[in-house]
Amino acid sequence: MPETRNNQMIRSMLRPECEKCFGLCCVALPFSNSADFAFNKQAGVPCSNLQQDFRCRIHSGLKEKGFKGCTAFECFGAGQKVSQITFHGVDWHEDAETARNMFAVFPKMIMLHELLWYLQMSMLRTASKPIYNEIYQAFDEIEQLTQLSSDSMMNLDLQLQHAKLNDLFLRTSELVWQEAQRQDMKLSRKKRKNYRSADLMGKKMSGADLVGANFRGAYLIAADLRNADLRAADFIGADLRDADLRGADLTGSIFLTQAQLNAAKGDAATKLPSELDRPHHWQQKVIIKRG
Template sequence: MQPFSKQHTDKPPLNLQSDCESCFGLCCVALPFAASVDFAMDKQAGQPCHNLQADFRCGVHTHLRPLGFRGCTVYDCFGAGQHVSQVTYQGIDWRQAPGTAMQMFEVFPIMRMLHELLWYLSEALTLKPALPILDALRASCDETERLTRLSPESVLALDIAAHRAAVNELLLRTSELVRDEALRKLKGTPGSRKTYRRGADLMGAKLKGADLRGANLRGAYLIAADLRGADLRAADLIGADFRDADLRGADLTESIFLTQAQLNAAKGDAYTKLPPALCHPAHWSGVSV
């Protein structure tokens, strides 16, 4: 971890990035989905997807979007899948030990929440404006990591909502510190600046070329919004819904709390500027695989 600097190219720790090769196909079994624009069929929680093979690989991985499984290409477990598989259950899969299957499938979504919080906390620790709350962030990160190493029974007994709320207070404070500093630097910049409340309804909004530096877009509904060429540096994007948002040419280099799943759900191109820990999705236009 390199606190107070985002000027590096190191990716987040491996345990916060999905490693499907080390997972028991948990997202393909534990999670439910319904027939929609994102999924070609219905599937109940605990029911293996019919595309899941005996070796836990997806049989149609390279054709998911054409076959109607766009949702699979968007999802990201933040490394929770391999952690549950290899650490929590010590490499014993649900087919080898069917008696653990349902418990494992219940542990997985809780572990994903913990790993998502670790992603945000790890990023917060790299942000220089967060210096005043550095100790609190470190303590929260250590505690969250400790929770990921609990037994399955203890994980299921967690009050995950209370823990998430406590972490969110620190993340909100981090956001305020980062955005306040960014806006101080922008003081006197010509042009009006819009402000948004958490959960702002910006579906289909025409924001092409918009100056959104330092904006609070936490939980904003940006579905199908036109953000071509928009400047989103220092904007708080935690929980923002970017489904089908057009990010071509947008600058997200210094945005905070952005995830790969959000990018996967959006549209973009090779000219979209991203934070160093994230990558251009293969389905974006002009992106070579």
């Protein structure tokens, strides 16, 4: 087996530390007036709710004031990496050119850190042991890209990076499914359900057996997944906005992110993978299953 990695250190690196960032998500990224945002904002223009200390003026009431999209956003730790590493602690207020470069690099860093998140999730799965060496090598290569200068970062072909890793993620997902089959004899006789890129918006799947289901790139917006069995399911790229996960079992699911959970609905009965946090805005009461 390859060298042991400090998973706690990696996890810390991939978690947002807003106090070490310069409010980049509130400036660099655009958003449009919609159910997720209360008004339009262009890329590179500070949100009117951003204060001089880089804190949000309405942070405690974002959802109530029409900024649900902000509560779901996740930068995977890219904000502090750009602020403190790429630009060495120099904030965008100090120079117009620095600001332009910082705002251009930030979205690229988010994508790289998201890839690191998927690779770390692959590392943590015992099922992926046959391809550990490839996963660790890929992690090192992507991590080195995050250390590039801002000029070099701007020239990165991120679509190429995604394409190079896609096969590795597919193989990890299949290994996770095969492990689930070995651990449960009932699954050994079942074919994996494939909802890849499927339109499942508003779909009624309450209580469904969806163990190991492939939801890669699926549209699960407002889908009813209450009390569904989603163990070992693959959620890479799935849109879970307003999906109802109350009482669902997501333990052992693969490639699920904090942003996806933040955008969904859940409660105290929702079972989550150990590496993810229960969103604070989820309902705390438990749904009682009816026979």
